Amino acid sequence: MAVSGSIWRLLLIGLVFHLVYIGTVFDCYFTSPVVHGMRQHSLAKPEAKRLVLIVGDGLRADLLLAKNGFSMIPGAPEIVAPHLRSIIETRGAFGVSHTRVPTESRPGHVALIGGMYEDVSAVTKGWKTNPVDFDSVFNQSSATFSFGSPDILPMFARGATPGKVVMWCYDEHEEDFTKDATALDVWVLEHLRALLHNATTDAALDARLRGEKTVFFLHLLGLDTTGHSYRPHSKEYMANIQVVDEIVKQTEELFREFYADDETAFVFTADHGMSRIGNHGDGDPDNTRTPLIVWGKGVRGPLPDTYPSSHDEYSESWGLTHLVRRDVEQADVAALMSALIGVNWPVNSVGVLPDVDPTRRGYLRPKEGKKTLAEAALVNAKVVLEHYRIKHEDKKRHSLFYKQYPYFAAVESAEDLPGESELSAIEHLIQHGDYYPARIRSRDLIRHTLEGLRYLQTYDRLLIRGIVIAAYLGWIAFCAVSILDPHSATTKALRFHVAAAAVLVGFWAVFAKQRSPWSFYVYIVFPCYFWDQALSRASGPMLESLRQGRARALMNYTIRGALVVAALQSMVAGYTHRSIWSAWFVIIGVLWPLSSWTRELLAKHWRLLLCWTAACLGTAVFPLLDVHQQESLTAITAGGAAMCAIGMFGMLKIQYPDPKEANRQKVVTYWLLYELGWSVLFTIFIVWNLREKKPVPQSWRLIAWGTFLSAVVTPFVFPAPRSNPHGRLLSFFLGFGACFVWLAIGVEGLFYVAYSLTLCLWVEVESVLRGHTRAKDASSAVDKGSKEAIVRDSRGSDTYRPHADDLRIAVFFLFFVQVAFFGTGNVASISSFYLEPVYRLVPVFSPFLMAALLIFKIIAPYIILAMTFSMLNARLNLPPFSLFLVALSLTDIMTITFFLNVTDTGSWLEIGQTISFFCISSLLLVWSAGVCAVGELLMAGPSHSTLTSSVKG
Incomplete structure (x- = not known):
């Protein structure tokens, strides 16, 4: 069935709108920290001649410092x-x-070395190059000698004065997750040793x-690689910490022997930590707490703890409560x-010296x-004050109604620079020695x-929120009027067009005066357009029809709308309380049919009801599973066996009118079952090898890639006949x-089976319900025009007319969209980011290929x-995307809630979750639109008759 032009138009506008408005969260909550044209400041006298910065990438503070931190490992040392x-x-x-x-390596190193927190939106521009210009301690040094990963070192060399930062990087193929990652750290130590040795024969x-203000940077990636491969509480991670500890010891000895003085300061820390499952990037507390140990020239020694204690529950087990934790x-x-080394503070640094x-x-x-x-x-x-002054002057010049920060407005005269009197007093x-x-x-x-x-950074927040x-409310209104009456028009529309244009021009003038980002000009277009269209149409025939007797229908839609809002x-809440997804399955699988289906339906289709209830209850188990999964070959094999069983059952039950098509489908199904069987077998073999730390034969990897790609590509290259959509x-x-x-790391395959069965049964359930409704309407002859949801308008196009149940179907669709990502207790979503399974196919660090697989x-x-x-x-005789349009308008009720919940204060976990939830809510439906387009393409061709008679029994 063709898609009407109005549906395509609404889809296109909605997709563009949602994609563009992802950026609003960053413009509203995270403005760029970079300021240009600032003066730099430094201490007149350095404390140390040189500095050694050692970063243990992915090192958790507790596992480094705690006593018996690896008690789960037999024979593990106490320290x-x-x-x-x-x-x-x-x-x-x-x-x-x-x-x-x-909590990724790039922003962590930018904070450590540049003293600034990189704009969160920089992740959309890639971490490999500099999304924003930043100064660093390396650039301010007389020379920096850096050793380590090619993913980190080059970005500081690019941002530095040419020739100031010298780097030694190993090749990317050395970052092999199936090898002993401690070799990467040993490589760093050996190249440092070689550098100091070469200096004994090279006078220059x-x-x-030996110059002053020199920096040595040792980036030790092994812990990050080991943590991803084996998780932090493994003996491999423990052994890697021991290697790092020895590297620190030998580094000290090298500097003591080469310089024969005590003019070196040492800083040991990490860019981020690591969660229990071997991941990082979010606000998990174990990702945000890293160790900091400083010693050497200019650094104090240990001090007795203060009262009240500087320790908390987190560090009580470290056995260091007698010493100050700063x-x-x-x-x-x-x-x-x-x-420590007397260089200029990095120009965009917002760090605060602990000794202030x-x-x-x-x-x-x-x-x-x-x-x-x-x-x-001082x-x-x-x-820090230089930052404020630059931004203050910029806001003052370009804002129509600028109000200075109250503290400076109170303590400074209008002629003084902000903070001038305070600096003079200090x-x-x-x-005077005070x-x-x-x-x-x-x-x-x-x-x-x-x-x-x-x-100043949040000065425009209220405007952007508004x-x-x-915009989102306008989109909902625009969708509603477009769906309810897509061809309504009014002679009074001109006044709305003029008003919208006036508002748009007014905002653009304000943005031009304030030199607002170009994105602001784009953002304001959408609410002006949506409300213009919504009010223009609602004031026409639609409003008149409501006045002529559709008030009761409006009341029904209002009640249904309230229920929809509650459901959304x-x-x-399900984003943070996974059990809600299980409760949803119980409601739609048990309570909904028992409370809303008629006795006639229940009696006639009791087998379908039992299957539907069983599928929902089975899928409801997965959200209750533990978030932290361990690799389970039993669960992986069970998932593969369940898929094979469904394949065999489908081959017996699915019927084709043409014997040739039936034979073709059997051949394709047999081939896919064959590939699945080999996949299970070789997955077991490779996992055994990886567990025993044996190299996986290259031939096995070729077979692995062959079976994986063959299985995925086969349905596209040899598609099932279009005459039977179930076979396809x-x-x-x-x-x-x-x-x-x-x-898979565990039960993802079983989830995939249960989720797919539930979806197939959902189609059958909705078809039965719609058929029952149509038969009832036809027999009662209450409203002959409501028998079909598709009518042919005067221009000959297929036009969608909403049905009372379409709201519920759209909500169910939204639910299944969310469940596909979150609904398995984070098994099918977050566990998708477990890296252990990826090593079966990609042993060498390749971020783009790994990301593509996940x-x-x-x-x-x-x-x-x-x-x-x-x-x-x-099956419901609706145009493609018609139900999706209803869902696309409803989801923004959730999006508004997530947007208002975004915060840039509190714990990093709270910040990270609020940002990700808003982005996920916006992108899932945008993503689903593309997926639905693919679905229509893949399923194009089946007639409605074949959809109702393609399966035996």
């Missing part, structure tokens, strides 16, 4: 890193460095190495390193004591300035089932959903 612990207990300072989302190199934010490390606050123990032990600490606090205040205190009050005032000035920066809410809000659905089910064998695993259930939804449209 896993004895050298680093001895530093803490005898000659260094330690604490926890708290990272921010996204020796002179450069926590920092990750960007503070850049300020600390800048102070005199009421808390810091990390420094300067030569000139309290005077240097007061001067460092420098820190100047660095300098005066330092000159160092303690100088640090107090510097601390307070920094706090107020950072609050002022936040004030635009976003107006429960889905919002079966072939794609079996073909995509291969990815739930090769890429994304494909997420896509597979959506393909089944799309095909069944296409079958449902055909």
